[in-house]
Amino acid sequence: DAGVIQSPRHEVTEMGQEVTLRCKPISGHDYLFWYRQTMMRGLELLIYFNNNVPIDDSGMPEDRFSAKMPNASFSTLKIQPSEPRDSAVYFCASRTGVGNTIYFGEGSWLTVV
Amino acid sequence: AQSVTQLGSHVSVSEGALVLLRCNYSSSVPPYLFWYVQYPNQGLQLLLKYTSAATLVKGINGFEAEFKKSETSFHLTKPSAHMSDAAEYFCAVSKGGSQGNLIFGKGTKLSVKP
Numbered sequence: 686d687a688g689v690i691q692s693p694r695h696e697v698t699e700m701g702q703e704v705t706l707r708c709k710p711i712s713g714h715d716y717l718f719w720y721r722q723t724m725m726r727g728l729e730l731l732i733y734f735n736n737n738v739p740i741d742d743s744g745m746p747e748d749r750f751s752a753k754m755p756n757a758s759f760s761t762l763k764i765q766p767s768e769p770r771d772s773a774v775y776f777c778a779s780r781t782g783v784g785n786t787i788y789f790g791e792g793s794w795l796t797v798v
Numbered sequence: 799a800q801s802v803t804q805l806g807s808h809v810s811v812s813e814g815a816l817v818l819l820r821c822n823y824s825s826s827v828p829p830y831l832f833w834y835v836q837y838p839n840q841g842l843q844l845l846l847k848y849t850s851a852a853t854l855v856k857g858i859n860g861f862e863a864e865f866k867k868s869e870t871s872f873h874l875t876k877p878s879a880h881m882s883d884a885a886e887y888f889c890a891v892s893k894g895g896s897q898g899n900l901i902f903g904k905g906t907k908l909s910v911k912p
Binding site for chain 1 (some may be wrong): 827839840841842843844879899900901
């Protein structure tokens with residue numbers, strides 16, 4: 686079975702540019718999560734969706750960050766404009782509505798210079 | 799509110815030695831507890847989980863964890879470390895029972911010396 690698929694795996698961009706990270710959850714999973722991992726702050730939940738609807742975005746750091754889930758098989762996390770402090774690994778994860786084992790993608794390594 | 803505390807950000811053991819990674823939790827409801835492992839440059843993958851059945855939970859790669867309510871602990875152990883166990887390990891608690899989202903600890907990086 687295909688796992689959670691993220692793209693790009695690595696991105697280097699200049700400060701001020703727009704960054705779009707993409708995620709395809711596991712088929713049949715109705716919860717989708719975006720996490721950010723840094724050395725300083727560890728693993729942080731940014732936002733999660735249930736049945737394509739954002740449920741809790743309290744972890745989104747500021748208005749520069751936005752996330753969408755237009756359908757059950759696709760989500761994006763956008764940063765506009767990007768800043769060096771946004772450099773991190775961004776993980777997408779998904780699970781079904783029953784039980785709470787979360788399955789992670791392999792992450793998108795973002796570097797903003 | 800639910801939370802987890804992982805004691806020790808770095809643990810180093812010799813190959814063949816016992817691995818013990820500590821996790822204490824706080825939960826206002828019966829907890830669902832998890833251990834995830836993250837190998838370098840990869841995402842997190844589930845090692846094992848406790849969901850109120852047996853208190854001793856066996857996971858993949860020879861790891862196990864014991865739920866101790868009296869100590870509010872869910873420590874991860876493996877009798878004999880292997881070089882391939884070098885990774886970062888995260889303890890997590892479910893926020894809100896069986897349907898809650900997960901709150902992760904800060905992680906413990908395990909090094910294995912030959």
